[in-house]
Amino acid sequence: MDFSLDAETEALRQRLRAFITDTVLPLEADPENCNEYEHVKLAVRDRIRKDARAIGIWTPQVSEDWGGMGLPMVAQAALYEEANRSLFGPVMINAAAPDDGNLRLLDTVARPDQKEKWLKPIVAGEVSSSFVMTEPHPGGGSDPGMMLTRAERHGDTWKVFGRKWFISGADIADHFILIARTDPDETNTRKHLTAFLYHRDQPGWRVVRRIENMGPDEHGGVCELEFDGLEIPDENRLMEIGDGLKVTQIRLGPARLTHCMRWLGLAKRCMEIAQDYASYRESFGVRLADRESVQLKLGEVAHDIAIGRLLVMHAAWKLDQGDRARKEISMAKIAVADTLHKAADVAIQINGGRGYSTDTPLEWIYRYARCARLVDGASEVHRMVLARAYAEEGDDFWQWG
Structure with a gap:
């Protein structure tokens, strides 16, 4: 591979560098710009995000058809590195975790109608999102084969029961991507999980606590969640049954x-x-x-x-x-x-x-x-x-x- 950046990517990198230097880095000097979790206040974030849009650097990882820049990974590498010269840089261009990974996933595998409902609001910066996978012992962490949270099918609806923790961004997220066990008797642990989409306002689940840690915290922290019959329509299943892994x-x-x-x-x-x-x-x-x-x-x-x-x-x-x-x-x-x-x-x-x-x-x-x-x-x-x-x-x- 050629390690030099093409002219267009280099121009984007220089534009982003100037934006970080002139607009974002100065925010760090004033404690009033930070919330109690040592991250930039959402109101400040949303104001500066308008400037990022104005310079044409916004949501680099999503295809142009859905409001992003559609950049290849090599170009993203150059921009993400440049953005994080500041503590607050990535979130200003909609490239911070966990939204970054969720945007990329939905853009890759969601149906067009699901993208309209679940992806576009995240691209627009109107909502935040969260990926719900990790569980406390004895559930699944690095080994998803151990996952215990289950989704039971009742006709065209799934009911979810279980517990998750260290779920990034959950305290402020509106859109959630949940991984749950759908075949408890399946011995093939590559096909026993399924992914679902749900909204914060749906009943049957709750944030048990925002887990205190060394910090600083990303927006929404890391949270423990409990599911006690959350109902998800089958139309909000992501990919096929058994495709969770x-x-x-x-x-x-x-x-x-x-x-x-x-x-x-x-x-x-x-x-x-x-x-x-x-x-x-x-x-x-x-x-x-x-x-x-x-x-x-x-x-x-x-x-x-x-x-x-x-x-x-x-x-x-x-x-x-x-x-x-x-x-x-x-x-x-x-x-x-x-x-x-x-x-x-x-x-x-x-x-x-x-x-x-x-x-x-x-x-x-x-x-x-x-x-x-x-x-x-x-x-x-x-x-x-x-x-x-x-x-x-x-x-x-x-x-x-």
Whole structure:
């Protein structure tokens, strides 16, 4: 693949960079712009989103027919990285989790009538969405074969019973994509799940709690949900009965990669802050930037970010070729999650007490970075994926084609 960006993508990237620099980054300096969960207030978000639309960068992942930009994954990689130079950048262009993955999924697999009802309002920024899959023990987490939440069919209606938790965005979402078990006796765990669409206003379910955590929280937090007879019409089933696992694979693969794209932007922001401080801060008559120990730290993180970018772009390119890029995404996920945490840690160390304080966003990024090794599959799970791929492929694991 050619790692240079075409002229159109580069122009978009430069336009987005200017927007983030001039419009979004200044928001971080005023605590009044943030809600109690350390994210940008929805009213501020909605105001700035109008500016994003005005510059023509809005919903990059959705096809043009449904109101998006229809960009390939390689172009999205460049833009998502640029957007997340700011803590608030991705949400301003409708490219933040969990909406990002839900938009992509609905655009890919929903029927036209379902897109009209469930996709278009998210594209328009009128509603938020949530993907409802993970369950508390002994239910399904990284292993969906363990899923216990069940959907029982009664004619043209399904009734849902069960419990979910760590459901991103659920506290403010209006549109939900739910994965539930539809054949409790099915021994083939690849066909025992089905996906459904439901609205916040439907009875038979509730948000039990918004789970407190290290934060900062995405809009809507991570929540525990209870289902006690939620009724979903069969017309709101997504894909076919038994296709629930396929739905999760279609959604989660690219979503893991777009996480990595955004995390690279945050890692680069850490480097910017560290490099800037090291350039003027002196101790014992020597600038930090002139100390070999500091240079080694910055050089190592720069090296790791470059590796992460190559892994992300390779996986994005393979997705654009129609490949599932399963092992490539796992490699990127492991490497970039580690790199983000290292970048934040090194930047805090170089900034000293300033980095540990809230005078910079480094402590925000550091806390956020810790979840990177957990979300969308823990790093250990992705290493298992790679080990299995190597066991099956042998030397072909590294094939050039």
